[in-house]
Amino acid sequence: MELASIWFFIWGLLWAIYFITDGFDLGIGILLPFLGKKEEERRTMLRAMGPLWNGNEVWLITAGGVTFAAFPMLYAVMFSSLYSALMLVLFGLIIRGVCVDLRAKANTNAWRRISDAGIFLGSLLPGILLGAAFANIFRGLPIDKEGIFHGSILTLLNPYGLLGGVLFLMFFLLHGSIWLSIKTQGELRVKAAATSAGLWVALLIAAVVFLISSAFATTLYDNYISRPGLGVVILIAVASILAIRFFLAKKAYWKAWFSCAISILASTFFGVIGLFPAMFPSSLNREWSLTAFNASSSPLTLKIMLIVAIIFVPIVLAYQIWAYGLFRHPVTEKEMASEDSY
Amino acid sequence: MKVDALILSRLQFAAATFFHFLFVPLTLGLSILVAVMETKYARTGDNLYLRMTKFWGKIFLINFAIGIVTGITLEFQFGTNWSRYSAFVGDIFGSLLAIEATAAFFLESTLIGVWIFGWNKLSRKAHAAVMWLIAGASTLSAVWILIANSWMQHPVGYVLRNGRAELSDFAAVVFQPWAILEFVHTVSAAYILSAFFVMGISAYHLLKRQHIEFFTRSFRIALVFGLVFTLVEVVEGHLHGADLAEKQPTKLAAMEAHWETSTYAPKYLFAIPDEEQERNLIQIMPIPGMLSLLARHSLSAEVKGLKDFPRDERPPVFISFAAFNTMVALGFYFLLMTVVGWFKRNKLLESRGYLRLMLYSIPLPYLANELGWTLAEVGRQPWIVYGLMKTSDAHSPIAASQVGISLVAFILVYGLIGIIGYYLMARHAAKGPEAA
Numbered sequence: 001m002e003l004a005s006i007w008f009f010i011w012g013l014l015w016a017i018y019f020i021t022d023g024f025d026l027g028i029g030i031l032l033p034f035l036g037k038k039e040e041e042r043r044t045m046l047r048a049m050g051p052l053w054n055g056n057e058v059w060l061i062t063a064g065g066v067t068f069a070a071f072p073m074l075y076a077v078m079f080s081s082l083y084s085a086l087m088l089v090l091f092g093l094i095i096r097g098v099c100v101d102l103r104a105k106a107n108t109n110a111w112r113r114i115s116d117a118g119i120f121l122g123s124l125l126p127g128i129l130l131g132a133a134f135a136n137i138f139r140g141l142p143i144d145k146e147g148i149f150h151g152s153i154l155t156l157l158n159p160y161g162l163l164g165g166v167l168f169l170m171f172f173l174l175h176g177s178i179w180l181s182i183k184t185q186g187e188l189r190v191k192a193a194a195t196s197a198g199l200w201v202a203l204l205i206a207a208v209v210f211l212i213s214s215a216f217a218t219t220l221y222d223n224y225i226s227r228p229g230l231g232v233v234i235l236i237a238v239a240s241i242l243a244i245r246f247f248l249a250k251k252a253y254w255k256a257w258f259s260c261a262i263s264i265l266a267s268t269f270f271g272v273i274g275l276f277p278a279m280f281p282s283s284l285n286r287e288w289s290l291t292a293f294n295a296s297s298s299p300l301t302l303k304i305m306l307i308v309a310i311i312f313v314p315i316v317l318a319y320q321i322w323a324y325g326l327f328r329h330p331v332t333e334k335e336m337a338s339e340d341s342y
Numbered sequence: 343m344k345v346d347a348l349i350l351s352r353l354q355f356a357a358a359t360f361f362h363f364l365f366v367p368l369t370l371g372l373s374i375l376v377a378v379m380e381t382k383y384a385r386t387g388d389n390l391y392l393r394m395t396k397f398w399g400k401i402f403l404i405n406f407a408i409g410i411v412t413g414i415t416l417e418f419q420f421g422t423n424w425s426r427y428s429a430f431v432g433d434i435f436g437s438l439l440a441i442e443a444t445a446a447f448f449l450e451s452t453l454i455g456v457w458i459f460g461w462n463k464l465s466r467k468a469h470a471a472v473m474w475l476i477a478g479a480s481t482l483s484a485v486w487i488l489i490a491n492s493w494m495q496h497p498v499g500y501v502l503r504n505g506r507a508e509l510s511d512f513a514a515v516v517f518q519p520w521a522i523l524e525f526v527h528t529v530s531a532a533y534i535l536s537a538f539f540v541m542g543i544s545a546y547h548l549l550k551r552q553h554i555e556f557f558t559r560s561f562r563i564a565l566v567f568g569l570v571f572t573l574v575e576v577v578e579g580h581l582h583g584a585d586l587a588e589k590q591p592t593k594l595a596a597m598e599a600h601w602e603t604s605t606y607a608p609k610y611l612f613a614i615p616d617e618e619q620e621r622n623l624i625q626i627m628p629i630p631g632m633l634s635l636l637a638r639h640s641l642s643a644e645v646k647g648l649k650d651f652p653r654d655e656r657p658p659v660f661i662s663f664a665a666f667n668t669m670v671a672l673g674f675y676f677l678l679m680t681v682v683g684w685f686k687r688n689k690l691l692e693s694r695g696y697l698r699l700m701l702y703s704i705p706l707p708y709l710a711n712e713l714g715w716t717l718a719e720v721g722r723q724p725w726i727v728y729g730l731m732k733t734s735d736a737h738s739p740i741a742a743s744q745v746g747i748s749l750v751a752f753i754l755v756y757g758l759i760g761i762i763g764y765y766l767m768a769r770h771a772a773k774g775p776e777a778a
Contacts, residue, residue, distance in 0.1 A: 051455035051456065051459040051460075054410065054452070058443060058447050058448045060414070061443045065442070065444070068420065068421065069436035069439070069441075070440075072428055072429050072431075073429050079425065080421060080740055083422050083738070094414070098407060101404070101407035102404065147429075297437070300508070300512070301508070301509045304512055308440075312444040312448075316449075319452060323453075326463055327459065335462075338462075
């Protein structure tokens with residue numbers, strides 16, 4: 001396979017890992033006002049993601065950085081075209097980060113309430129907008145031959161784009177509520193598990209509608225029609241979504257969480273494979289689309305970056321898995337009493 | 343001046359970067375100081391060092407939180423606001439940022455959670471080692487970011503092909519002397535800032551004669567750190583100037599307000615440059631031949647003046663000159679204060695005047711750090727990549743209104759975060775450590 005093609009799939013993989021890892025943190029942030037009725041519950045919910053969310057967020061930086069390094073033209077066109085949406089994502093993440101970290105640093109109720117609102121909004125905005133942005137990329141955006149965008153943030157607000165936003169939201173919410181089912185105890189766990197069951201139905205509906213709409217709103221299926229074997233990705237996506245329900249019913253929350261992670265990965269790859277080799281299709285003229293080949297870096301840069309990725313991504317995964325392992329147990333009352341972080 | 347996407351993007355980038363860099367230096371230096379304190383605790387089991395680790399660690403965490411979130415926007419702003427630049431340099435500049443994220447930023451962000459929540463899950467030594475790794479990863483982040491900035495200052499290891507700068511020699515980019523100098527300069531400045539921060543807060547408590555043992559030890563650890571790096575900075579600053587004279591003569595001429603090419607070029611300790619008339623309105627206290635000596639290592643060497651460069655290739659002279667000279671004056675002040683501190687280290691409590699000065703000096707290294715970046719970036723103008731691409735050719739083809747709205751949002755959100763962050767840090771610092 002050519003370097004540019006390899007990088008295309010690494011690019012997709014990095015975004016998928018971001019959606020899997022930060023996805024559950026964002027989900028917990030959105031669930032905060034709904035599941036955290038009492039202050040103790042909200043503290044426990046934040047503590048459930050507390051040790052991990054900072055590292056999770058770096059996958060976004062890496063996905064962005066790799067877009068810049070491997071596909072500079074795509075980075076330039078994509079980020080300037082989606083200017084306002086991306087700014088909202090960034091402000092959301094900034095506000096979320098500050099509110100999560102500083103919530104307990106000033107001991108007043110007013111500040112905690114402001115922080116909770118910030119965490120909710122700062123999680124909701126990136127969730128919906130990332131989904132809408134990617135659905136719009138699948139659908140194609142009005143860019144001309146020079147890569148100049150002829151639209152506004154309103155261009156993103158079409159039914160298929162919104163559907164993408166809803167789908168991402170459902171994934172993140174479910175992923176977050178399953179994480180809470182793993183990491184909490186008692187009443188909160190019961191609530192989180194019940195919420196997961198409800199969210200699963202919503203996710204299933206959103207996923208089915210999205211898969212069907214993609215046939216009408218996008219050309220994603222073209223690659224699957226010319227190579228039916230690739231359809232296995234869609235099967236994995238569907239099977240893993242069904243597996244979530246199976247494991248939820250058995251109260252096997254870790255397995256449910258991994259199934260959800262696989263379904264996010266497979267769903268992302270459903271889009272990525274469908275796009276190939278396009279990365280930012282033009283809705284004005286398909287000839288003007290940015291592809292893995294016309295947007296990529298020089299072979300030397302791609303080669304150096306590949307070496308960097310082959311060395312460092314496994315190392316990063318290794319120490320992140322170690323960190324997840326360190327904090328795999330449910331949050332205890334003793335921990336909540338002895339720590340002052342949340 | 344026309345208000346367009348270019349000027350708004352420049353203001354936005356300046357605001358976002360200045361703000362980000364209010365937090366980065368303390369992260370770089372305080373992580374090391376906290377690691378030193380925690381190591382002392384791990385080795386001796388002395389509870390005072392544990393309390394020091396927790397007290398300074400909490401300030402570190404508040405500062406770290408804001409540094410992290412404001413760094414995210416910077417990486418994305420190249421794409422949102424500087425898309426033409428990004429397309430032109432992504433092959434080189436983009437890969438440096440991507441390496442920074444994968445090789446350094448990940449480690450720092452993953453381990454911060456382990457450090458905060460791992461007190462009962464790791465041994466004392468392992469927990470201290472985590473802070474060392476955080477400190478190392480932060481400094482490694484700085485390495486890659488500064489290599490990227492150095493490439494904008496002095497592009498090397500590239501060829502112009504396919505309408506962009508493509509990488510031809512990775513090692514040349516990574517190991518160029520400019521990058522090494524810029525790294526030593528920036529990181530030393532960050533360490534000085536952190537040392538003054540710890541000394542200043544310690545001075546506050548020592549003046550009030552509270553937690554005397556706690557803050558005397560804190561002060562001394564920071565003093566040694568600060569003294570070493572102010573010395574490093576003075577020596578490095580000199581090498582830096584000489585390298586600059588060769589590679590970015592317009593910046594050198596602007597920061598010295600040096601108009602006419604001359605031999606035995608003097609250094610003026612004070613001047614007010616007039617860019618319209620291409621001369622200094624006032625220039626006093628010349629040191630004959632000093633500029634030649636500093637820039638070219640010889641009193642008789644020729645130093646190129648601004649008039650030898652076309653007007654549209656000169657940076658803003660007044661800003662460069664003022665930023666440079668204030669920064670240098672502050673640098674010598676830091677050296678003086680740490681040397682004086684060294685002689686007073688055993689009688690800190692009696693040296694109330696000195697302690698008071700140190701307390702009020704906390705903001706000064708912040709100012710020096712920001713002035714350094716002002717000189718680096720403003721002094722490089724009109725270029726975004728020196729000699730290769732002008733800033734005016736680099737911005738995104740987007741509507742000024744979009745940038746205007748995001749600029750206002752940046753100012754509001756960052757302003758608010760800044761107030762909250764510094765309020766929390768100041769409150770915690772003034773409250774002092776938990777009781778033993």
